[in-house]
Amino acid sequence: PPRPLRQRKLANGLQVVSLPTRGGATVSVQVWYRVGGKDDPAGRSGFAHLFEHMMFKKTRHMPSETFDRLTEDVGGLNNAFTAEDMTGYQNEVPSNHLERLLWAEAERMANLQVDQASFDSERKVVIEELRERVLADPYGRLFNALPQHGFERHPYRRPVIGSEADLNAATLDDVKRFHTTYYRPDNALLIVVGDFDAAQLDGWIDRYFGRLVTPAATIPRVTEREPARTQDSRVTIKAPNVPLPAVALVWKGPPASHADAPALEMAQALLSAGESSRLNEALVYRAQAAQAAGSSADLYADAGLFTAYAIAPAELDKVRTQLLTAALAGRQTPQGQAQAIGQAVLLHGDARAADRDLQRLQAVSAADVQAALQRWVLGSKRMTVQYSQGAGA
Template structure:
């Protein structure tokens, strides 16, 4: 018994110490430099000579929401196209320029943006700046490259959406939640619309969105500022300004005035599932940090509220999560759960709403609040340990706040969240009239495999 008490006291001491440590965590602000070239390219840089590497990110203000009407999946398809040949580079040259020198590259497409990035030894910085500037304006959008990557994207849709038991559910979450905003279209695209697209469509998209005044170059790592500025001027500064107006999304999603409910079916769904969505504020909202804290309390690992209640105690769910999908425009806050054998979507909904009521009607505990802050702050601190992590954080600040220097206030905003803030945002956004419910289950008359 004495040994147990000693261990318990030790654990209390450790948790208290960790809480105190993160409660007063202060890091030196990143010394970010920013300038804009005459052609409109924003250049953001952070010199850090701690390791002989450099991270190069090129962020484009074009995502799934910018896909032309009837051409969903174009932003995602160009994520693939940008690794094909240019006027000066053969197919897959970006791989050779990075992987062959011990580095790596990748890209991703979101609803609001597309980003491309490389991490290489710092003596290859000039080469990668040239390569990124080349594919910004000299990409070969020809029939061969277009047809090849269109088939790759279509196969990705088949594998990630059609072949997965719950792949369609994630598509329904967007398509049913949004009625007018282009967020209703999946970033990955639509098979029929991709099949109908032409090389002419692709060229028009490329010329509209892949241009210096629609991009931000972010470089972090081992370089000399004057030399970097000179290289940037040399390779990106020579790109001509474009006068064509960039089309922007101006439509607003109307507020919900009453709860909506849907029953959706699909083949090969072994267990029922439920999704409950609510509209979220925009990424610049002051409520975003409190919603991130709530997300972690409800769904941050196996000790979270949803896992403990639905999976461990009630044993009605295999999975139970809450996601704060905060975007540039109005995003989504949603619960998602997959039933255990013999359990129903209705049972899942009842338990999820019960957990929602608890966090709305009672303050989260001090320990829960501090634990969530610790998790989120530790994640941010780990991210800032590498050049690529710093570049990702800066890129996220550009994408969601419009200002790279807001990366320096992320931790303070999390630290400032109170239990009352969490309760307030959970009451504010999670109203009955702002709710949309999807029951998802096996198609009638179709056997699961």
């Protein structure tokens, strides 16, 4: 049955989606901003992710790291993430702490205060994260380079984590400008899921978020459209500390809202989910041509990539069950339900798309999977990325 979602928009443009649930004593409060890696300024790759770290610093009325005190100290949790299309801030607390969390999220939306010392400190943290996840990992450079070679024009080409040179070039003025440009009510989605009184929630949202001012300046938007690949291409990447060579085959895919998205999700699971998947069976076990194999369908708001890499109806039903079970398991908590709503709004423009996605997944047939693979993979040009030991960057 459809979930009793409550949706409203404040006069300042803030979009609010709430879902009351019973039987639990916790509530999830999440604020998602329509800004991600694709919106990084020129020469500032990784900036949206760097800024995510800054949002835990001091505001006009809160000292740094207050969100840890408001969540972890009362038995809750907080987290944040930056993706290609969005940045999200996630909290889950006992329900009696809902009001103060709403106040705190409104406070950091409007009154973040960043100084040079905290900026320098967080930049070091992000650069260390880049070194650990990309440079130290034997295959980190490979996966970090796939968007760059998979896309030709769209800003999705730039990795969300950025580059050390661009991060070092960022300035305090860049941070302040970024906050003013993107962290505003009409660019945000507030999601509340859990045990709350609806009328009381609306009153608190009006009190703390309703008074925030929306700047007159328009929000810059990415308008670049990714063209179809016109010919097969190949690139070789050399890197230190590569124990075994790897190869990745990359095809351009549709945006997340495309009708083929569920079929491609099923195709990805058929190819690489689990030890008995097609790629593992063919490349790892039968041919013994790879130590590991996998695939991914990375579908974003504007475009996507389908990647296969190697280091029957009953089969379809098996992976369908796996995908549906995982999706439903993720929605057993207020935090998981809020996550699904955020993805639905920012990738599909509709909070109810999360429920429709499950229905679409249930309806995918073997013919749908074959047609999607024919359209986006077998009938399309690809980029081949070869990766091996050498004097790489």
